Amino acid sequence: MLSRLNATDRATLAALPRSLVILLENILAHEADPAPYVAHFRQWLDHGAPEAEIPFRPSRILMQDTAGVAALADLAALRDHAAGHGFAPETVDAAIPIDLVIDHSVHVDHSGTPDAAARNLALEYARNGERYRFFKWAERAFDRLTIVPPGQGICHQINLERLTSGCVRHEGRWMAETVIGTDSHTTMVNALGVLGWGVGGIEAELAALGAPVPIALPRVVEVRLEGRLADGVTATDAALFITAHLRRADVVDQIVEFSGPALDHLTLPDRAAIANMCPEYGATAALFPVDEATLAYMAAMGRPVEDYQAYARQTGLWRDAGPPRLYSRRLILDLGVVEPVMAGPSRPQQIVPLAALPASLREHFPQDDDALIAIAAITSCTNTANPALMVAAGLIAQKAVARGLSVPPWVKTSLAPGSPRIAAMLAFAGLQESLDALGFHVVGFGCTTCVGNSGDLKPEAAGKGRLLAAVLSGNRNFENRIHPAIRANYLASPPLVVAAALAGRMGVNLAQDALGTDRNGAPVFLRDLWPDAAEVAAVLQGLPDRVETPSVDRTWACLEAPDGAQFPWDPASTMVLPPPFFARGAQGLTGDLHGARALLVLGDNVTTDHISPIGRIEASSPAAAWLRAHGQGNPGSYGERRANDRVMLRGTFDNARLVNHLADGPGNRALGPDGAETSVFEAAQAFAAQGIPLLVFAGERYGTGSARDWAAKGTALLGIGAVIARSFERIHRANLVAMGVLPLVWDQDAAALVHADSRIAILGIDGLSVDRRDLIIEIDTPGEGVRRYPARADVGSAGQIALLRDGGLFARFARRFG
Template sequence: MLSRLNDADLAALAALPRSLVILLENILAHEADPAPHVAHFRQWLDHGAAEAEIPFRPSRILMQDTAGVAALADLAALRDHAVAHGHRPETVDAAIPIDLVIDHSVHVDYSGSPDAAARNLALEYARNGERYRFFKWAERAFDRLNIVPPGQGICHQINLERLTSGCVRHSGQWIAETVIGTDSHTTMVNALGVLGWGVGGIEAELAALGAPVPIALPRVVEVRLEGALGDGVTATDAALYITARLREADVVDQIVEFSGPALDHLMLPDRAAIANMCPEYGATAALFPVDGATLAYMAAMGRPVEDYEAYARTTGLWRDAGPQRRYSRRLTLDLDWVEPVMAGPSRPQQIVPLGAVPASLREHFPQEKDALVAIAAITSCTNTANPALMVAAGLIAQKAVARGLSVPSWVKTSLAPGSPRIAAMLKRAGLQESLDALGFHVVGFGCTTCVGNSGDLKPEAMEEERLLAAVLSGNRNFENRIHPAIRANYLASPPLVVAAALAGRMGVNLAQDALGTDRDGAPVFLRDLWPDAGEVAAVLHGLPDAPDGPSVDGAWADLDAPDGLHFPWDPASTMVLRPPFFQSAAQGLTGDLHGARALLVLGDNVTTDHISPIGRIAPSSPAAAWLRAHGQDHPGSYGERRANDRVMLRGTFDNARLVNHLAGGAGNRALGPDGVERSVFDAAQVYGAQDVPLLVFAGARYGTGSARDWAAKGTALLGIRAVIARSFERIHRANLVAMGVLPIVWDQDAAGLVSAQSRIAILGIDRLGADSSDLVIEIDNPGEGIARFPAHADVGSAGQIGLLRDGGLFARFARRFG
């Protein structure tokens, strides 16, 4: 498709970063008149940046089940809306391929036994049968939807192993495969040289209907990796180190492209761990070049590579191919500096050298001297896609068992491989038996503990009022995510998870303290158990590294599901309800806001876990009350109810660690217009009855975390018209705009300026344009007069402003098919 350029443009634009070459090619492949967009790329090349919006049409969409069920329910409801207004059902269908992997619903209810995986899978079906029948209906009703059933693995690992080809045919020519996903860690596919990133479910719906996804032409940062990982240092350590350094470098909303001689020493699974963590360092994508390691991995997975190699070499996407490239800026990271680390206790970028972990615990919890390791979980696509990491964990277990070590009774251990391939590899290597002996039996093939599906803790951990900790090989460790009773959560490599389980306490310095004593009473240290690179390589040598063929269990095959082009909604359901978004068009932001009130005043680092929590529904919550009123005495988890707007709306801002400075402490608290403290939902309902527009104030990095569309959907349904923060994370900001909620950047401490009695106006909304984002915030505090503050709308383009004026994507969809 690059052949559509004239010779001068082709020669000049070859110096673009690889990611922008892919985006340019995407435009050339799909736009009838690409010339205006090509001009933006020329401007970018001149300045390393360009303030422009471009259309992006991905090749396919990747979904996981908890986000996917909401997106598919929206499409099903939109189909009903379209038919009711005289359109054929097929006008609402998947225009591009969608792969939905059911991986977020398995819980670690059973662990420490050989039948744990089978029992957890059976319970998964029992809990989610209604949702799964909806998925089976959707696969039949939407032509290009493919469902990967439960028990097959984590969506990103399946994407890496089975779904990705690198390039696709379009109009008889090869173009780059591009992916968007309803999970922020879709960036894991960047390790294969495939450009992809996470989006909200709403943007995914836009792409599914065949419309381009508007994106800002991004800045691109070259990150040159030098050196090599030393002995005892893992790919997890490298990923956590890079996460911390790039978060410090502020690569938010930018694309990172990796280069440098260190790539010679990073195998594809190592690159995948680094690319997976991209949301944690805030970048849009984290692209690796295509090279021999890329093709070797794909070939081992049974994927054809000849066309992809030829395409990459021809287009200059091959490593070290093409002219000197232009970047917005360049950074260098030396992997020689990486050491064994953990990250915690509540953020992935809080890296701590292994020997300093006990001190970090005391720093964050000064009233506590130690913490019990209540959960030790080998989980998450970040690490379980990496054979070397998993073998290292197995070898530590093998050596520990040989020395007679055991795991303390209070530690809940679990192993959730990202795919059956990894489980089969551990078994063939003779390592699973030793992992089993320490309680690391396979509990299932899914995200499990990393998304909060950790199940109950062991009774021994709950016997005393002590600080509890989790150590997991995941990518997220936000407050209240892993388990509501666990306050300290540390990310670590799989072998360090095994070591932490053996120690049983976070106060043990794994770098120098004994993990326990052997049968003769002699101390055993981590250095005694840690395998060197040669040992790991010896185990891997000769083991087949190919995926086992996908198998569909009998439960999925036997699951009954409706037929037909329309889903038969059951109004009595507590799992899948018709979404409300097309019943009436949302009010657009066409003028200034007056008389608004602050529902929440929050601090820094509010994550999407705080806004739209995942994990178990607290019995005392408004969501649980609604479920009890509808005959559900066991509320389960929010992940199971993502297609129930009544539950998800009541769950918005329902997080035990959320601190609203307008209320009297942490938790689900807000003040109504009468000054009475209520749940956030109940307070918003009272304001809504009085037709009062609501605002949320927050600090820096608002919306960090998973690509949760309900964090924005719930915000909009509560009646919140604008969120005012010091800075936003990309995906959540885009989701807010898609729901018609205005994101505003304001560099003030709202806690000292805004009270529950403040009357607030947002002025300048009617003047917003592509070149004008200035706003004024007026705060009228009783008895103090009116204070005025400058601010600006955090919207990147005229297209986003138009979306806000329309009331968001759902309002636009409703009018399009109305």
């Protein structure tokens, strides 16, 4: 596709970073008149990142089930809307391939037994049969949709192992494969040199319907990796080290490209762990170059590599190919200084050396001397895709069992491999037997504990009044995510998860203290169990080229589902209901906002876990009350009801750790128009009944976390017209715009300025444009008078402003077929 450029442009633009070469090629392949966009790339080289918007058309879409069910329900409702206005329902169809992997619904209800995986899978089907029948209908109804059934693994690991080809054919020519996904960790595919990132479900729907996804031409940071990991230091340690450093370097909204001699010593799974953590350091994508390690991994997975190799070499995407590249800035990280760490107790960037873990615990929980480890979970695509990490965990278990060590009874242990291939590898190597002996039986093939599907705690830990901790090999450890009773959550490599389980307490100094005693009463230390690199390599070399994977569960094939172009909604359902977005009649951003009230005044680091309904539905919540009123005594989890807007709306901002400065304590609390404290949902309903517009105020990094579309959908449905924060994370900000909610940035302490009785106006909206984004926030508080503060609309392009004027993507979709 780059051949469409003239010789001068080809020579000039060869200096672009690899990610921008891919974006430029994408434009050349799809736009009838690419010249204006080519000019933006020239300006990028001359002046850094210009404030320019470009169209992006990904090759395919990756979905997981909890976000995917909401997106497909939206498309099914759009079919109804189109049919109601005289269009054939099939007019609404997938224009590009969509792979939806059911991986977010399995819970660790059963663990520590040989049949745990089978029992958890049976429960998964029992809970989600209605959702799964909807998925089967969708696969039949939408021509380019493929469903990967439950029990096959985590979407990002499946994407890495089975779905990615590297390059695709377009109009008879090869071009780079590109991916967007409804999960922020779609960036894991960047390890293969494939450009992809997470988006909200709404943006995915836009791409699915054949429209380009508008993106800002990004800044690109080269991160040169030098040195090599010392023996005993894992890829997890490297990923957490890089996360901490890049978060401090503020790479939010930027693309990271890795280079340097350290790549010689990083396997493809090592690179995948680093790319997977990209959302945790805030970047849009984290691209590795294509090299021999890339091709060797793809070949081992049974993927053809000849075309990708030729394409990468010819286009300059091959490692060290082409002229020197220009970047927005360059950073250097030395992997030689990385040491074994955990990250916690509530953020992935809070890395702590092993010797400092007890002090870290005391720093964050000064009232507690120690914490019982209630959950030790080997989980998440970040680490279970890495054979070396999983073998290391198995070897520690093997040595621990040989010494007679055991796990304390209060620790709930679990192992959820990201694919059956990894489980088969552990079994073939003879390591699963030792993991089983410590209670790390396979509990299923899905995200499990990493997304909060941890199940109940063991009775020995629950209800003891002690500080409880979790140690998991996941990628997120936000407050209230893993389990509502657990306050300290630490991320760690799989072998460290096993070691922590043996210790049973977070107050143990894993670097120095004994994990336990052997059969003779002698202390056993981590250094006694830790395998060296040669031991791990010996196990890996002893594996055959192909390990036979377990057979596919037949339950999916036997599951009955409806046919037809339109889905037969059941009005009595509590799982799948037609969403309201195409009947809302959204007015859009038409003028200044007056007389608004603050529903929430929040602090820094409010994540999408705080905003979006996630985890179990508490019995006291408005969502549970709605379900009881509709005959559901056991409310289950929000993930099971992502296609029920009645439940999801009531669960927005329903988080026990949410701190609203207008309320008296943490949790799902807000003040209604009469000043009485109630739930966020009930307060919003009361304001809506009086026609009062609502605002949310927050601090730094608002919306950090997963690509949760309901964090924005729920915000809009609550009647919140704007969110004012000191800074936003990219995906959530884009989702807010897609829902017609205005994101504003200001440099003020909202908790000191905004009160429950403050009347607020946002002035200057009429004149909002790309060149005029400065607005005024006017706060009128009784007894304090009227104060004005400068603010700025956090929108990067004319396209985003037009979207806000239209009332969001759903309003635009409705007009297309209305």
